[in-house]
Amino acid sequence: MIYMISDSTRKHITNAALSYVFAAMLFSFLRFFDFSSLLVVVSIFIMLKIFAVSWLGYGLYVFQSEEKNKNLFYVSLLILGGAALEFIIVVLQILIGYEILSFGNSGDLILNIAFISPYIVYLIGFFLLREIVDSFFKTKRNVFRGQMSLPLGYGIYIVSLIVLIVKPLELILEDGKLVATDPTYFMVMNFMEIAVLVMLVLGYWNLRRTFLVLDRVPKQLLERIKPLTYTQAQSPYDSRYQQIKQPTQPGFGAIPPEQTVKEIQQPVERKKMFCIQCGLELDPDARFCPHCGSDNPYLT
Numbered sequence: 160m161i162y163m164i165s166d167s168t169r170k171h172i173t174n175a176a177l178s179y180v181f182a183a184m185l186f187s188f189l190r191f192f193d194f195s196s197l198l199v200v201v202s203i204f205i206m207l208k209i210f211a212v213s214w215l216g217y218g219l220y221v222f223q224s225e226e227k228n229k230n231l232f233y234v235s236l237l238i239l240g241g242a243a244l245e246f247i248i249v250v251l252q253i254l255i256g257y258e259i260l261s262f263g264n265s266g267d268l269i270l271n272i273a274f275i276s277p278y279i280v281y282l283i284g285f286f287l288l289r290e291i292v293d294s295f296f297k298t299k300r301n302v303f304r305g306q307m308s309l310p311l312g313y314g315i316y317i318v319s320l321i322v323l324i325v326k327p328l329e330l331i332l333e334d335g336k337l338v339a340t341d342p343t344y345f346m347v348m349n350f351m352e353i354a355v356l357v358m359l360v361l362g363y364w365n366l367r368r369t370f371l372v373l374d375r376v377p378k379q380l381l382e383r384i385k386p387l388t389y390t391q392a393q394s395p396y397d398s399r400y401q402q403i404k405q406p407t408q409p410g411f412g413a414i415p416p417e418q419t420v421k422e423i424q425q426p427v428e429r430k431k432m433f434c435i436q437c438g439l440e441l442d443p444d445a446r447f448c449p450h451c452g453s454d455n456p457y458l459t
Contacts, residue, residue, distance in 0.1 A: 164226075164370070169370055171218030171221060172366075172367075172370045176370075177367050182211055183356060183360055183363075185204065205249050215238060217239070219235040220232070220235035223235055230287060230290070233284075234288045240280055241281045248274050252270070255270070288309075289306065295369075295373060300373060312357075312362055315351060328348060372439065434451065434455075435453070
């Protein structure tokens with residue numbers, strides 16, 4: 160039986176992935192500003208990212224009900240479960256930050272270790288999702304393979320959290336500003352944080368792109384996935400015009416007819432063109448794909 164993703168499910172998944180990208184980029188941008196209540200700002204944007212991941216998990220759950228795929232069901236449960244764990248831990252951190260709750264030194268250590276658990280769940284879920292996306296490629300439902308950006312991003316984040324638990328970052332107040340006692344260690348942790356941000360943004364963006372063209376790739380393109388050469392990419396306009404044979408030379412004293420080239424009224428039927436990157440149909444005169452921006456090889 161052939162399954163196809165519905166438009167409503169496609170919108171859930173792609174919009175959720177796009178929401179995460181916007182939330183992550185905005186969160187990283189606002190970190191350069193000084194806020195009197197930094198904990199509140201950080202918590203708000205973490206909540207926005209949790210909402211985006213929960214939305215994605217819901218979209219994948221709806222998708223598995225259409226596909227009748229057990230692996231998709233497990234992925235949706237893992238992502239939703241990870242979002243629920245992350246939400247609970249963030250709430251606990253807010254309560255501890257405002258001294259509403261206190262677990263002592265041992266309690267803080269347990270909370271820090273528990274904070275890693277949702278990202279381990281995310282890592283497993285998105286690794287399984289990568290395998291599912293690969294299966295779509297093998298069954299010719301998509302032109303994109305599964306990406307390792309999301310598993311790598313969450314993997315790096317888990318490593319950075321473990322390092323911070325083993326060796327906490329020590330900050331001191333100098334001239335009204337917080338300064339790290341070990342600048343080298345501080346730079347290394349910042350580099351890991353940037354790497355996590357880049358991998359997650361790329362991963363969610365690629366996930367959006369993958370589900371945007373799922374089941375929309377024409378069969379003609381799937382049959383010719385290998386790159387086109389210059390000899391293959393012939394312009395469809397080479398035979399649009401034909402020159403009508405000129406009349407023979409008239410007799411002596413006659414007025415010669417005008418030498419004209421007549422354009423064919425009905426141009427040669429054009430074949431449909433599709434982008435070799437994203438698979439969407441191209442306009443006949445488009446030099447670039449309006450969706451992904453790739454060059455149109457047919458006009459080369």
